[in-house]
Amino acid sequence: MATDKIVLRGLTKQFEVKDRTITAVKAVDLSIREGEFVCIVGPSGCGKTTLLRILAGLETATAGEIQIMRNDPSKPLNSMVFQEQSIFPWMSVRKNIGFGLKCRGVNRRTIAEVVDRYLSMIGLQKFGEAYPHQLSGGMKQRVSVARAFANDPEILLMDEPFAALDEQNKIMLQEELLKIWEGSRKTVIFITHSIDEALILADRVIIMTSHPGTFKASIEVDLPRPRRIAELRSDSRFNELFTYLWSILREEVRKAKVSEGLTFRDEDEHDDHSRTLGDESKLVL
Amino acid sequence: MAERNSAVRDATGDNLISRARTEGATDEGGLAFRKQKRSRWSMGGHSNAVLGFLSPVVILVLWEIAVPLGLLDGRFFPPPHAIAGTFWKMVKSGQLFSDVYVSLYRIILGFLAGAIPGLIIGLSMGLFKPVRWLLRPIISATYPIPKLALMPLIILMFGFGETQKVITIALGTFFMVLINTMAGVLNLDKIYLDVAKNYGASRRDFYLRVALPGALPLIFTGLELGMGMALLLIVAAEMTGAVEGIGYRIWAAQAVFKTKEMFVAFILISLLGYIFAEALSTIQRKVIPWKSQ
Structure with missing residues (x-):
């Protein structure tokens, strides 16, 4: 299991804003093992979302190299779970979960089987024909997670998928995610601003600094699996790690505060879409 | 029921889920919302319907009285009963049906000839930036020209036949459908395009499953x-x-001062408009079941 699934070398992303150049991600090096669950934690605007979007193929890097080892060329390389509501309002829950498979031309019967399996995994069997507007926020995000897993990619990219949820829902979804993941052991890169969440989920936590976004530290999370969230909270090792991570992160958060409010435009499909680097939710601790 | 509804309303997502899981009342959540809304409307629904019916009746009665009193000129505004008589005469002679048939044929043909290219080009312009850049100047430049101003040119090009009528209508429809379709795609949250791209959607998927x-x-x-x-x-x-059609009837009636026939044509146009609007909204409800109303 020691093979490297993802290798990044000197990955850099710069945006041109008017006559200035902003470096969102700077010379990032990273190796992720096959089947590893990695959480990237950092203050708002540290470029972690940009990094994930590059890995997802939604942005192109300015410099550097990405290597992703493929085991099965018939599988998609990656599937992303987005932070904001991203399931298609015009598709039923079933259609949403099966979207990736449909795009890949998988036959209808197989899609139905896979969708059924994930529907029951996320406890939404009875909502298969429902449309997203009939679902709560937590249910929508479950569908979004199921859509990614159902696509059966080589790696899963998750961009603060639970950030917008209330506390109870968040815990339930974290538990469900752990359960699904433990059944598949896919390589996951999960972005979050919550140390708590990172420790609950990850095998390894990477801390990012802001302006420019680089990696500051990489910490192995040696908490045993399967993990139970309620027990973890009172675990002494968990608290030790929490304190340690916070001591590293604290300084970064303070630095990030100073340079907050930087806005720039990204050159994408849509000309009238600007992205604020500081629009990720505030660090909640 | 009311108490339950408010519970659903106030429930956080989790609440809703646990309700569904424990009671197995999965569909009820959605249904309850709808019922609540409907009942709110139907309380006043009856009196609303009466009001809606009342206003045209009052106007017709006033009109009917105003003509013999000399308040309205009967030459321009023939009394409703006389218009009804002419209507019936035109029904019996079959003229009314052939007028409607001919116009309907032109409208539908022109509508399709305009809407289908409008839809395809609108989707392409919305989805692909180069297409948008390529075509936007042409569209922006030609759209403001009144289609009526183009009619003389269309007549020169196509003569007075069916083609001229169909093309005139197609032009008007084309721009409306194109501009709104493009706006519809551009208004789509960018995230849906990101999802489609990330999940390997083909060009066809972009058109048919997303845009x-x-x-x-x-x-x-x-x-x-x-x-x-x-x-x-x-x-x-x-x-x-033209020698037939609702529009033709209006101009022909004007030429010989048959205002009653003219009013019959007005009624027909209005009816057609109403039927089209109803048909479209019925189709809309069928094909957009996901819109929360």
Whole structure:
């Protein structure tokens, strides 16, 4: 299991804003093992979302190299779970979960089987024909997670998928995610601003600094699996790690505060879409 | 029921889920919302319907009285009963049906000839930036030209036949559908395009699974406006080189001062407009079940 699934070398992303150049991600090096669950934690605007979007193929890097080892060329390389509501309002829950498979031309019967399996995994069997507007926020995000897993990619990219949820829902979804993941052991890169969440989920936590976004530290999370969230909270090792991570992160958060409010435009499909680097939710601790 | 509804309303997502899981009342959540809304409307529904019926009746009665009193000129505003008589005469002679048939044929043909290219080009312009850049100047430059102003040119090109009428209507519909379709795609949250890209959607998937369904609400707005345009243009198009049709009937009636026939034609146009609007909104409810109303 020691093979490297993802290798990044000197990955850099710069945006041109008017006559200035902003470096969102700077010379990032990273190796992720096959089947590893990695959480990237950092203050708002540290470029972690940009990094994930590059890995997802939604942005192109300015410099550097990405290597992703493929085991099965018939599988998609990656599937992303987005932070904001991203399931298609015009598709039923079933259609949403099966979207990736449909795009890949998988036959209808197989899609139905896979969708059924994930529907029951996320406890939404009875909502298969429902449309997203009939679902709560937590249910929508479950569908979004199921859509990614159902696509059966080589790696899963998750961009603060639970950030917008209330506390109870968040815990339930974290538990469900752990359960699904433990059944598949896919390589996951999960972005979050919550140390708590990172420790609950990850095998390894990477801390990012802001302006420019680089990696500051990489910490192995040696908490045993399967993990139970309620027990973890009172675990002494968990608290030790929490304190340690916070001591590293604290300084970064303070630095990030100073340079907050930087806005720039990204050159994408849509000309009238600007992205604020500081629009990720505030660090909640 | 009321208490339960408010519980559903106030429930956080989790609450809703646990309710569904424990009671197995999965569909009820959605249903309850709808019932609550409907009942709120139906309370006043009866009296609303009466009001809606009352206003035209009052106007007809006033009109009927005003003509013999000399308050309205009967030559321009023949009393309703006389219009009804003419209507019936035209039904019996079959003239009414052939007028409606001929106009309907032109409208539908022109509407389709305009809406289908409008839809395809609108989707392409919304989805692909180069296409947008390529075509936007042409569209922006030609859209403001009144289609009526183009009619003389169309007549020069195509003569007074059916083609001229169909093309006039198609032009009007085309722009309405195109502009609204493009706006519909551009208004789509960018995240849906990101999802489609990340999940390996082909060009065909982008059109048929993302852009088209996502833009449908605005596409229907375009179709409704296009329909209005078609009704407007049919009257103009049948001004010349026609021997039948609702528009033709209006101009012919004017020439010989048959205002009653003219009013019958007005009624027919209005009816057509109403039927089209109803048909479109029925289709809309069928194809956009995901819109929360």
